[in-house]
Amino acid sequence: xxxxxxxxxxxxxxxxxxxxxxxxxxxxxxxxxxxxxxxxxxxxxxxxxxxxxxxxxxxxxxxxxxxxxxxxxxxxxxxxxxxxxxxxxxxxxxxxxxxxxxxxxxxxxxxxxxxxxxxxxxxxxxxxxxxxxxxxxxxxxxxxxxxxxxxxxxxxxxxxxxxxxxxxxxxxxxxxxxxxxxxxxxxxxxxxxxxxxxxxxxxxxxxxxxxxxxxxxxxxxxxxxxxxxxxxxxxxxxxxxxxxxxxxxxxxxxxxxxxxxxxxxxxxxxxxxx
Amino acid sequence: xxxxxxxxxxxxxxxxxxxxxxxxxxxxxxxxxxxxxxxxxxxxxxxxxxxxxxxxxxxxxxxxxxxxxxxxxxxxxxxxxxxxxxxxxxxxxxxxxxxxxxxxxxxxxxxxxxxxxxxxxxxxxxxxxxxxxxxxxxxxxxxxxxxxxxxxxxxxxxxxxxxxxxxxxxxxxxxxxxxxxxxxxxxxxxxxxxxxxxxxxxxxxxxxxxxxxxxxxxxxxxxxxxxxxxxxxxxxxxxxxxxxxxxxxxxxxxxxxxxxxxxxxxxxxxxxxxxxxxxxxxxxxxxxxxxxxxxxxxxxxxxxxxxxxxxxxxxxxxxxxxxxxxxxxxxxxxxxxxxxxxxxxxxxxxxxxxxxxxxxxxxxxxxxxxxxxxxxxxxxxxxxxxxxxxxxxxxxxxxxxxxxxxxxxxxxxxxxxxxxxxxxxxxxxxxxxxxxxxxxxxxxxxxxxxxxxxxxxxxxxxxxxxxxxxxxxxxxxxxxxxxxxxxxxxxxxxxxxxxxxxxxxxxxxxxxxxxxxxxxxxxxxxxxxxxxxxxxxxxxxxxxxxxxxxxxxxxxxxxxxxxxxxxxxxxxxxxxxxxxxxxxxxxxxxxxxxxxxxxxxxxxxxxxxxxxxxxxxxxxxxxxxxxxxxxxxxxxxxxxxxxxxxxxxxxxxxxx
Numbered sequence: 001x002x003x004x005x006x007x008x009x010x011x012x013x014x015x016x017x018x019x020x021x022x023x024x025x026x027x028x029x030x031x032x033x034x035x036x037x038x039x040x041x042x043x044x045x046x047x048x049x050x051x052x053x054x055x056x057x058x059x060x061x062x063x064x065x066x067x068x069x070x071x072x073x074x075x076x077x078x079x080x081x082x083x084x085x086x087x088x089x090x091x092x093x094x095x096x097x098x099x100x101x102x103x104x105x106x107x108x109x110x111x112x113x114x115x116x117x118x119x120x121x122x123x124x125x126x127x128x129x130x131x132x133x134x135x136x137x138x139x140x141x142x143x144x145x146x147x148x149x150x151x152x153x154x155x156x157x158x159x160x161x162x163x164x165x166x167x168x169x170x171x172x173x174x175x176x177x178x179x180x181x182x183x184x185x186x187x188x189x190x191x192x193x194x195x196x197x198x199x200x201x202x203x204x205x206x207x208x209x210x211x212x213x214x215x216x217x218x219x220x221x222x223x224x225x226x227x228x229x230x231x232x233x234x235x236x237x238x239x240x241x242x243x244x245x246x247x248x249x250x251x252x253x254x255x256x257x258x259x260x261x262x263x264x265x266x267x268x269x270x271x272x273x274x
Numbered sequence: 275x276x277x278x279x280x281x282x283x284x285x286x287x288x289x290x291x292x293x294x295x296x297x298x299x300x301x302x303x304x305x306x307x308x309x310x311x312x313x314x315x316x317x318x319x320x321x322x323x324x325x326x327x328x329x330x331x332x333x334x335x336x337x338x339x340x341x342x343x344x345x346x347x348x349x350x351x352x353x354x355x356x357x358x359x360x361x362x363x364x365x366x367x368x369x370x371x372x373x374x375x376x377x378x379x380x381x382x383x384x385x386x387x388x389x390x391x392x393x394x395x396x397x398x399x400x401x402x403x404x405x406x407x408x409x410x411x412x413x414x415x416x417x418x419x420x421x422x423x424x425x426x427x428x429x430x431x432x433x434x435x436x437x438x439x440x441x442x443x444x445x446x447x448x449x450x451x452x453x454x455x456x457x458x459x460x461x462x463x464x465x466x467x468x469x470x471x472x473x474x475x476x477x478x479x480x481x482x483x484x485x486x487x488x489x490x491x492x493x494x495x496x497x498x499x500x501x502x503x504x505x506x507x508x509x510x511x512x513x514x515x516x517x518x519x520x521x522x523x524x525x526x527x528x529x530x531x532x533x534x535x536x537x538x539x540x541x542x543x544x545x546x547x548x549x550x551x552x553x554x555x556x557x558x559x560x561x562x563x564x565x566x567x568x569x570x571x572x573x574x575x576x577x578x579x580x581x582x583x584x585x586x587x588x589x590x591x592x593x594x595x596x597x598x599x600x601x602x603x604x605x606x607x608x609x610x611x612x613x614x615x616x617x618x619x620x621x622x623x624x625x626x627x628x629x630x631x632x633x634x635x636x637x638x639x640x641x642x643x644x645x646x647x648x649x650x651x652x653x654x655x656x657x658x659x660x661x662x663x664x665x666x667x668x669x670x671x672x673x674x675x676x677x678x679x680x681x682x683x684x685x686x687x688x689x690x691x692x693x694x695x696x697x698x699x700x701x702x703x704x705x706x707x708x709x710x711x712x713x714x715x716x717x718x719x720x721x722x723x724x725x726x727x728x729x730x731x732x733x734x735x736x737x738x739x740x741x742x743x744x745x746x747x748x749x750x751x752x753x754x755x756x757x758x759x760x761x762x763x764x765x766x767x768x769x770x771x772x773x774x775x776x777x778x779x780x781x782x783x784x785x786x787x788x789x790x791x792x793x794x795x796x797x798x799x800x801x802x803x804x805x806x807x808x809x810x811x812x813x814x815x816x817x818x819x820x821x822x823x824x825x826x827x828x829x830x831x832x833x834x835x836x837x838x839x840x841x842x843x844x845x846x847x848x849x850x851x852x853x854x855x856x857x858x859x860x861x862x863x864x865x866x867x868x869x870x871x872x873x874x875x876x877x878x879x880x881x882x883x884x885x886x887x888x889x890x891x892x893x894x895x896x897x898x899x900x901x902x903x904x905x906x907x908x909x910x911x912x913x914x915x916x917x918x919x920x921x922x923x924x925x926x927x928x929x930x
Contacts (some may be wrong), residue, residue: 162534
């Protein structure tokens with residue numbers, strides 16, 4: 001009878017504070033362009049870890065390496081959840097199954113599907129039944145579908161998407177679509193959540209909402225969040241640790257206060273923003 | 275249902291659980307599905323929670339405060355307190371901390387049931403400021419976000435129920451004795467009066483008060499056990515207590531609680547309630563949603579609706595006077611209903627509605643006319659919290675928009691000095707909680723002095739003018755009611771709130787208007803007027819012109835002395851959080867007179883601009899003082915919005 005959620009959305013089994021994602025000496029080159037040069041980032045379980053830097057610094061490239069869209073030429077990326085997984089050689093689908101979920105800078109949702117269906121799709125990596133029984137909606141497939149829907153409904157409740165449940169994603173406002181994308185990633189019960197500019201293009205109010213949800217995901221659900229964001233105010237407010245990239249190099253790393261005081265950062269990024 | 279008036283709510287609940295254990299009592303939409311709770315399960319939860327409260331030391335005569343949106347737990351908590359011989363007091367979930375503090379402190383509340391983190395945070399803030407000295411237990415039922423709170427006073431609802439299970443094993447049968455001990459004269463609820471006149475007072479209403487009111491209401495308009503009711507208005511409001519508890523427990527119909535405020539409209543449609551009681555603002559907002567959608571629809575649809583509406587209006591006119599519609603009109607009405615009116619009702623979720631009530635404040639005649647024309651049997655209820663919310667009501671087939679109808683059975687009505695309405699019935703409360711002075715003022719020899727001015731028309735229908743204190747005298751000596759003029763103004767879909775000044779030292783009538791951001795915003799977009807903020811939009815000359823039309827139209831129906839000569843558009847919306855409105859959205863005249871004194875002065879001065887300083891809060895929490903110039907305009911010489919009352923056309927078609 002309690003209104004507490006039944007499903008644990010945090011997919012990680014690690015202790016808070018232990019090393020979750022270890023990026024070590026990663027270099028990525030596109031022909032003549034050196035996108036990342038020996039980048040190292042250590043993300044601890046339970047943190048909001050922001051990656052910041054000017055345009056073209058290599059932030060998205062780094063995230064793409066982690067989620068398996070790019071293959072770095074050098075270095076290693078290891079996920080420590082449920083044994084050590086080497087991500088640099090794995091297929092993206094495999095990485096997703098290990099618990100790395102992400103959102104994209106340009107919303108990548110199925111525009112003509114409802115919010116509910118998009119979220120259910122986030123459960124795809126966990127679905128076990130075969131095509132035949134799924135088509136017939138019979139036996140274990142049916143039971144699983146009901147269980148998945150239950151989890152998805154908890155995510156809908158958590159992100160307050162009740163009114164949009166049955167609406168087509170394409171008809172929603174930008175801010176809401178971003179929230180749906182966050183929801184879909186959350187439905188995967190991720191160990192690490194990679195958010196690529198979740199607040200880009202939003203007005204102040206939408207940003208505040210989104211920051212609230214990201215914080216809730218981190219604090220209430222306990223999911224580790226790796227966040228790329230341009231809005232320095234937001235980043236300083238919500239992240240535990242920051243890594244600053246400039247021209248593919250890590251130029252600083254530390255708590256928001258430490259980073260804000262770092263002269264190299266001020267020159268590369270904060271200086272021009274202020 | 276004999277003997278209901280001698281019972282208490284928990285006794286009635288036990289009866290229902292015995293007679294109809296498997297029938298649905300409460301239904302809540304959760305996780306996208308309507309989840310039912312039968313009468314037997316409902317009673318079981320009430321018992322468990324009551325025992326849990328008892329285990330924590332809740333005793334007879336004590337008051338339990340409940341703070342939250344409408345959920346099954348709200349009703350369960352109230353009934354549990356009553357099962358132990360206590361009373362409940364509902365707090366408005368959007369109330370600010372001061373309001374919560376006032377009620378909790380005044381009623382010496384030891385137990386509070388709060389919904390979720392938001393409400394708990396409010397209480398914790400008060401507690402840390404040392405302002406909740408009496409509170410010993412805060413019980414919450416939505417634990418999300420509260421997992422890491424470590425406070426002794428905090429308890430989850432289910433934990434209290436488990437305490438109850440243990441007590442039941444120790445003392446089986448004890449609770450039944452407690453329920454049997456309850457008498458109908460016990461105070462069941464403390465209801466906050468809306469308090470347009472200052473701090474809310476707590477009216478003590480007994481089980482007998484509430485049940486007698488419910489039986490009088492249902493003697494006129496029977497409610498069937500199979501009827502449906504959607505509970506979405508604050509349960510702290512007497513109107514919601516009236517239907518959702520007093521009527522439901524006597525009849526046994528099901529209550530449905532919507533999923534969230536945002537899904538309320540679609541949830542309403544899914545349930546299709548058969549009976550509804552809402553304050554005017556709900557009807558006004560339903561009307562304006564129809565107006566907005568019509569103005570966005572195509573030419574053909576508008577034409578079909580205009581035709582259907584005209585027929586519906588004519589049929590309604592006859593129906594309201596208790597006459598039959600002729601064969602010709604009857605056939606026309608069938609067609610109009612099928613093609614134009616039923617679809618509108620369907621969109622609003624009112625298709626299955628048999629009767630609808632409005633109460634709490636007067637509803638403009640034009641809004642009334644609209645709902646009757648589209649086939650909604652909307653009736654005015656008049657009554658105060660102190661008389662359980664209802665004393666006078668429209669009868670089916672005898673509805674006049676300018677009256678509130680006839681006294682319901684068991685209610686006596688008299689008009690005394692200075693036109694004040696006084697009432698007497700078994701539903702009249704026993705007094706204000708710990709406030710003898712106020713009790714003595716409104717309760718004399720069993721008569722409730724309402725403070726409202728009114729008169730009876732030739733057929734004995736009650737006409738309510740306004741609060742007696744608010745009635746104004748125009749220059750020519752005629753009496754008029756500001757609320758009446760305000761409602762005239764508010765009929766325009768572009769006007770959200772209006773406050774009218776006049777009488778006394780003021781030589782003529784003026785109005786302060788706040789525009790409806792949504793409708794005016796849509797209109798501005800269509801007219802290609804760009805704007806940034808509410809303040810900016812409100813000061814556009816085009817918007818002044820638009821509201822000028824609306825004001826001129828309101829003036830048409832008013833006697834010469836009561837016409838609005840000058841008006842100003844306010845730079846902000848009137849807000850209950852700023853104390854300008856009550857939680858039930860009635861204007862607090864005194865606050866407004868104090869706060870906007872400069873504007874009122876300017877309305878009567880020889881100036882067309884008034885500068886006000888306004889405190890602006892930015893998103894990042896900083897605040898700044900800003901100077902804003904407001905223009906004052908006169909509606910004289912402006913063409914009225916529409917020559918005739920045709921709400922379906924307002925906003926339709928182009929504007930010349």
